[in-house]
Amino acid sequence: MNRICELFNIKYPVIQGGMVWCSGWKLASAVSNCGGLGLIGAGSMHPEILEEHILKARNATTKPFGVNVPLLYPETEKIMEIIARNGVKIVFTSAGSPKKWTAWLKDNGITVAHVVSSSMFAEKSEAAGVDAIVAEGFEAGGHNGREETTTLTLIPSVRKATSLPLLAAGGIGSGQAMLAAMVLGADGVQIGSRFAVSEESSAHPAFKQHILNLSAGGTKLALKKLAPVRLVKNAFFEQVDELEKRGASAEELSRLLGRGRAKKGIFEGDLENGELEIGQVSAEIHEILPVKIIMENLISEYKSAVKGILAEKRFNF
């Protein structure tokens, strides 16, 4: 049996990535109901809001679901306390050291996955006692590693560094890409962008519509002097880019960024002034679909891709 399916007790090794302002109870429970693992993204939630989402998700699905906790926010302790108190059994941590919370989570009977951008961090995560690793490449949306290692080169090196169950993330929006990532050594995939523009995503309709129109080169890694983040090239991005090109300091960039830009863009639909986070694979997304269809497409594309290797002439030499 596939180790990711076994670890999380799910049908397909497909995790819906926790994404600020996109992945509330509605998206997470829809993915879990379709045989994947849905994650509530705590990164954009105050503790009491998270609790509400956990309770609603539990009402909406009998299947396992989890919470993603970026460790860079101030309310992490309260978030973790709510997760444990409400009996959530799966936590994905990201954007911080795996040493901080893994032992505590494990002590509370929680299965832990940690998101990394290099094999070095994968080794640290294994040493910290996590149950699974998510290795996320440069093409991913939102916050991103400083090494700029792409998924194609990251997965084989993380696979060599650890024997833990491994999820590939960044650039995966089809069953073909899912199979490709698994050929590279992953046990499954974490998918963000494709679910960010699903019907069940809580992103603003204008944000979703805007993503459908992006083409290659429509996003870029920015704010490298703060924390690198992949953004849509909108008016706000152009301001950032102009500052960066003339060598602006972290302080200047931080001042321009201010607070609440991601909410403004993704949740409130301010396409000009918001921080619009999405992955490179957005160039290949042309429809807002319900999760059910996204999951069916993924699995049927995956199965066709497996068959293709045996049937298509190009694989035969």
Add this chain to the structure above:
Amino acid sequence: MNRICELFNIKYPVIQGGMVWCSGWKLASAVSNCGGLGLIGAGSMHPEILEEHILKARNATTKPFGVNVPLLYPETEKIMEIIARNGVKIVFTSAGSPKKWTAWLKDNGITVAHVVSSSMFAEKSEAAGVDAIVAEGFEAGGHNGREETTTLTLIPSVRKATSLPLLAAGGIGSGQAMLAAMVLGADGVQIGSRFAVSEESSAHPAFKQHILNLSAGGTKLALKKLAPVRLVKNAFFEQVDELEKRGASAEELSRLLGRGRAKKGIFEGDLENGELEIGQVSAEIHEILPVKIIMENLISEYKSAVKGILAEKRFNF
């Protein structure tokens, strides 16, 4: 039959990328002798040197080989004239418009492939009449596209844009990565870094040795205000990086770069002051091997990876 094998009359759909200061007659003929397609890299050769390499390659192999011509150098006309006069039958063009030379090359009975970094350029190449497309992602060494699209997201979009035979390049250094790229839609692969540090590469031994010691994050895309190029993070890179961080102009960067930096680094082995071009996959290269072993490894890894899809539990869900 595989279309790349058919088009170039080769056994395996593996192209050795043309690389400045690495791929002379010795490397190209070795790859061709092992069933791939070797390319002489004209980018670092004056016309009379190229002619010498073509003649030596012809002495060293009876198999097809080609020449890679980056279109940004001043002597392109002489280079093309020498290629045609010496009966070279395969040319890969890069770093320029496919409109410039494709018709002329086709008129001279030459099979043409063009290197692109986006589906838009793939469409332009098809319109210009090329026989095959190389789609090269962000992780590749040396000169690189402005869109920063990674191989994982580039290949599916180029596959949709053109029906021509398609080679994936950037981040491919193993048979697993080769299969992954083909699952994404490629008909074959172009490999650079792995061959740059082969025994037959004409790069300086100190350069090759240095590449073996790189780890993740050991390279970075630099000189974006001139033409983006992926470089090893050495002393020269640090100078570039410092200038870029304080917003230096293209003129300042160009002054620092000067002339002959790639030769100094790759061919003369000046690891401090040279421009050391290599791909992200260098982090996974730990040995200097003869081409024969590299090719055998690639093909046996590819075949094991195909078998693995049918045999390994993780692919079964």
